[in-house]
Structure formats: C-alpha cells, structure tokens
Amino acid sequence: MYLSRLILTHFKNYSSQTVHFSEGVNGIVGPNGMGKTNLLDAVYYLCMSKSRFSVSDRLLIQHEADFFRLEGHFLREGKPEKVVAKVAKGRKKEIERDDAPYERISEHVGRYPVVMIAPDDIQLALEGSEERRRFIDNTLSQIDAQYLTQLIQYNHILRQRNAYLKQVAEWHQSPDESLLTTYDRQLLAPSDFLLEARKSFIARFIPIFQAHYGAISGNQEQVVCHLRSQLLERPLSEWLMDLREKDRLLQRTNAGIHKDDLEFLIDDYPVKQFASQGQLKSFVLAMKLAQYELLQHETGQYPILLLDDLFAKLDRHRVEHLMTWIVERSFGQVLISDTELDRLSAVVRAKTADCRFFEVNKGTISTPNNPITQQPN
C-alpha cells in the first residue's frame, strides 16, 4: 500500500499543489518554516482522518481561505483507491473513499496504516500519561476497528457523566445517585473491552520493543514496560462507588481507563527520571519502530512511515540504524523531511536507489535536478 499522488488545496501554507510520490523513499527538503511538516501531516491526515499536530481541523485551513481539501491516490492491494478529506468552516468534515462519503469517519481509520516519527515524540517519555495512552490508542485503533468504536463510546459516556457532575455543582444541588449509577453501569462494558485490549497489546508489544531497543542502543540494559491501571487492582464498579464523593467535589470522574499509563523501566529504574539523553532517544525510537512492526504484522500491510525532521533529535548513529532497518526489510513507503538536501541524499543514497527528492519552498514543491529522480506526468 502506498500513496502515489497527493493534491493539497488550501491546506496550511499550500494553496494548490500536486505531488507524485515514489513507492519507496521520498526525501522532502527545504529550510525551516517552508511546509515540510505540513506535507507529512497532510499524508497523516488522509490515513488517520485527523492531524498529527493540530487538535482543531479549522486551524489547518490556509489563512483567508474558507476550506481545505486533500485528495490522495493510494495503491492498495494492486488497486487504485481515492481518498478525499474536506473541511469547510461551519460544516461537518467529510472523508470520502472512491467518492463515497463515510457515515462514520472512524470506519476509515486503519485502512491505510501510518506511523509518524517526529521530534516531539520525546514527550512519550517525559510528559504525562496522556501521550502514552494516545500511543496505545493510536496503534490499537489502526489494528482493530472495534477498539476505536468502544473508545469513542467510553469517552462519550465519560463526557456525559462529567457534564452532569459539573451541572449539579453549578446549580448547588447534590447529584442524583441513580443517574451516576446509570453512567457507572454504562461505562463497564466498553471499559472491560478496552482494558483487555490494552493488556493484550502490551504483551504483544514488549518483545518487539525490547528487540528494537537492544538493537538501537547496543547496550546490555534491560527495558521493560507494563500497563498501569487502577482497574488491575480492583474492578471499575468499586472504584466509581468509592470515589463518588471525590468525583462530586472535583466535578469529574477520578477512576477509569482514562487514567491508564504505560510505565517503562530501564534496569528497574523509571525511564522518566533516570534515563540519560541517549537512552531516551533510543527508547523513543524503539517505541516507534515497534509500533510500525506491530502494525505491519497485524494489518498485513506495510504502514506509510513519516519521518519528520530526521536529524533534529536523532544523531548520525541512530539515523544510520534507522535507514539500515528501513532498507533491510522489504519496506513500504517512506517520507523523510530534512533541512539539507546533500545530507539527506547522502544518507538515503548510501542505502537505496529507490528514492525521489522534493524541494519545499513557501508552500511550493519542486523536484531538484538530479539524474535518479524522474517526475512522472
């Protein structure tokens, strides 16, 4: 599966642009602030039906435009498929596949698996639990459509429960206990499903992650990771019952799978506090490569790999490792962005001839003159 052609209209700093990608490695070069990341994000958007960076779709619309449109031509299992994403101010966003709009946008996720490696991935190790939950959710949503459906349901019920706690607090009333019990009961089924799915995910993820960490760091230290969830100690129904008073005071739900976290240990010490800078970099890269491999195994397709600002957080040694890893397998499509053409092309050409380069300049994409690159018409 790969993206052969991408048409961007009023997306971030692109007014109107068509790009023909190679099935193999695509190098995207240009100075900072020209739109390299935006281009990768457009590809991510077509796969995940949302941006990797922006929470709001509206912020993706070019300044002074009223809408954006992305059109992607994929080749999947030998057949061409067209995906269109349309976002206009004051209208519901639409995702179409082969001109048929999805009724539920969530049905789109997972058809074109994608992994993005970006400089802010370091947050996976350093930030709060939300980043790591998002990592699990992102991976599982692409593997199992049921997971995303259950997650949307769980979050919806949770929002209703929290809205109710807020509402009664504003009216200085005490909450209707039987309505809270109703929400508690409704949370149970999706919560059980999500917990089981996450437990089984961790079990499949750990060995792949450990293999990657070992290969990248070349070190002897042991990395382990486990799921931290209140629900591994006691069932959700008990937590919710016991924390009612706290929920009422804080006007939100204080127990549940929305509090889950992944804990990583290097030689029995938490990564967050004790890892060196080098270990952190290896750790985050290993997580992403393990995500890629798991997606590839379980969806039966090579995900599209997006490497944003390759050299920003990775040193030569890790870039070298990454490139070797990419070409040693019969890899899928890769998009790499970097500020310098020479540096990137040296790294890529040392490994593979199957590559194409693009220069990005203020939202305009051109193909630099080099003999290997051929622009199809």
Add this chain to the structure above:
Amino acid sequence: MNYSSKLIEEAVQAFATLPSIGKKTALRLVLHLVKMEPELTERLGEALLNMRKHIQFCQNCHHLSDGPQCQICADPRRDRSLVCVVEGIRDVMAIEETGQYKGLYHVLGGVISPLEGVGPESLQVDSLVNRVDSGEVKELIMAVSPTIEGETTIFYLSKQLSAYPVRISTIARGVSFGGELEYADELTLARSITARIPYKSE
C-alpha cells in the same frame, strides 16, 4: 427584496419565521393567498389561532391533546396496562401510524443528556413513576433511540422503577425489515447477532 407593499412584506416575514421556509417560499405562499378567495385565508387563520389557543398537553401521557386528556388516553378500547415510553410527540405519531399498537403512551420530552443541559428533572420522569405507582401499568415498552443517551435514559428509568413489579422491555434493535444483510452497518449487524431471537415457525 422590494415588495412595494408593507402588508405583503409583513406577511412574508411572518411566514419566513417558520422552519424550512425561506423568503422565496414565503412570498409564494403569500401570493397564493392573495390569488385565492378571501375565505381560504380566513379559514387558515382561524384554524391556526384556534389550534394555538386551545391545544393542551395530556395530563396523563403529555401527548398533544384537545382537552385535559388526549384521544388515546380517553379511548376505552386501549389496553391501559401497556405503556410505550417515547422521547417526543412525533414518535407517538410514528407508532400510531403503524396501527399495530393498542396500549397507551408516555412522552418524556427528550432523553437525558447533561452535555446539552438536559437532566432527569427536565423530563417527565416523576409523572411516569406516579403512573406506575397507581398500579394500572403492567408493562413499559421503552421506545427510545438506540443512542448512548437513549440507553442512559432507559437505565435511569428502570432504576427509578425498580421498586415496582412492572415489566420493562425495549423495542427490538437490528437489521431493518426488507433490508439486505450485506448493506446493514457493522454495529447493527453485530448487535443483531448478539441479541438474536429464537426462531419460531407458526
């Protein structure tokens, strides 16, 4: 638009306040009335005024009614032990249209959704409990939309009624009649299989 008549303009603006009627449709309606006999407009106006002045909500089921009790609740042929709980007035009309249901109704006035500011206290919950408390009702059929909010409402009502020996059922959810299986959406199909029913040959 310039109507060159204050009277026409006012009538157009009045029509245009109604849902799904724009300025152009409003003008068409007004010009139509001008073209027809004056009696038509008189009858129309009278019917509207009369309706608005005298329409009430049934004290029993909260459906639209001409008097304190609606036609359905007042009908002696109806089964008073069976009550169908619905969100709104249009649901009553849809079920009545089938001609299959012979029980009474209870119009809640919505479903519980704190995100939209609708809590249990803004729905006709207490009056439902009172109806069940009176002992006449043997079964409640929950005919509420199969959404998360609909489920919340059914759960909540069943909790409020747990002390009473009333049977609570929900309408069947699944593949639509005359629909083809392959076109049913995944959620519906999955649910239809989990909640399958025993096959009965007549």
